[in-house]
Amino acid sequence: MNHLEYEPFIGFIGTGSLGFPIAENMLKSGASLRIYNRTQDKARTLEAYGAVLVSSPADAIPVTGGILISVVSDDQAMQQIVDSEQFWDNWSAGGIHVCMSTLSEDMALAMAKQHASHGVQYVSAPVFGRPEAARRRQLSICLSGSDSKTRSNVQALLQSVSQSCFDFGDRADAAILVKLCGNYMISAAASTMADVSQFISRKGLNPHEVNHMLTSTLFNTPIYQNYGKIMADQPDGFQMNWTALKDLDYFRKAHSKIDSQSELANVLYNMFHS
Template identity: 25%
Template sequence: MITIGFIGTGLMGLPMAKNILKSGFKLKAFNRSIEKAEPLKEFGAEISKTISDVVKDSDFVITMLTDDSAVDAITSSSDFLDNLKSGSTVIDMSSVKPTTAAKHGTNLKSKNVNYLDAPVSGGTIGAEEASLAIMVGGEQSIFDKSEKILKAMGNPTLVGPVGSGQVSKLANQIVVGVTIGAVAEAITLCEKAGADPNKLIKALSGGWADSKILQTHGKRMIDKDFSPKGKTYTHLKDMNNILECANSYNTHLPISNLVKEMYKTLVDNGHGNTDHSSLYNEIERINKK
């Protein structure tokens, strides 16, 4: 039976690992705070207490971590590298820089370990429902071997060589960030002008302006419920990575730059742990000047 080692069982990783187990795979789970991995026991997971244990004898190792530094800390460690099974596959589903993905892909190839970068979109709801959009960078043959595992978590698409998954995720975050800003402005305009924003969302359903962000994030803005599903500081990290990537290709993204500055102000003002739909609050702040 295929054995999967899963590293990082936070808001996204926990339901993702749960869906892998529900699909009948054998899974070992590790999280720096072990108690966050414990709920997987009831679904048949083995809880590992060390990186070396979760990696050892695993045919596939999946990492779902917060950022580049977290991924680097794990995948560059001797506990990780020295215990990887020759011929195994590492799938990094974290959102990191394309250059970070390329670096780890090259490093692992030298150890006869395959690598895919496979960041996701869909938030905690998508993770729970196994409906995540999964953007994959790597070789076709390795993708084919990994597809059944990835399909346990959502809808995988191979978009190009190593690093392409991360570029696609950055493109995704451009659309998400800019759309959150557009929805926040639409809700704000309705509130200021006396139109019912709840009825606005209903009225736009099925039209060109309709989207998951309008339906979900718009409701959060109306209810002023910014409990974190996707965090503001995480989206700021994504916007910074977007602009860094664009700059490396001498490409200007003015709208992304504006959204990045708004997220930066939110984080600077202590709202880093709120939901990224709290971009609405930055528009409120601007209007109170």
């Protein structure tokens, strides 16, 4: 899908550590973006690639059935966007909001319902990949919500910023649930690697040598290789960041709805939450 089929520009909200390289790659691929970021100066360098910076979320919305992409930090940030002045006034029939943020299950469902009430299609499109992967166009994207035709068009658009897209159907929460599962697994793996690096270091062995052996044989995957190196560099300094804790909490809350508790998720959350 060519973005010009919808509108001369695509709206884009959120140019933080992940949103910035996604927007940059879209611009380099020929997209015309109208960008809103709460701290406008952080998006200023994107003007060199043709981006137009606007002063409100509503101003980023294409008014003739176009596409808006959002990459924000959490449920609260998304709620602030949709509650902002004139946000709903600027949409027209056929508009599509592609949310690449990792939200909670409840928030994804609420967003789909609220968008539908205004005649706007809502597609969940959370991504796997750190900012450096985004810069290299190596993100893996999960898609769900709206209908198959809309998702197919969104997938075609996102090919310029990713290495793969996976379609999980019409439920707006499906892609979010997959993303939360993946992030939970990453948190569990990172915690074991941190334990091993600390153990090896305190036993007087070289954590880099041990990490190299393990991640080139038994655990020869990007997650173990990338995070293993980080843990070997700082065997006594691992702390789960707030984004990982946020997603772990979203996973715990989603898990509790099936009359079950994830004991490991609870242990990890309580261990690093303070």
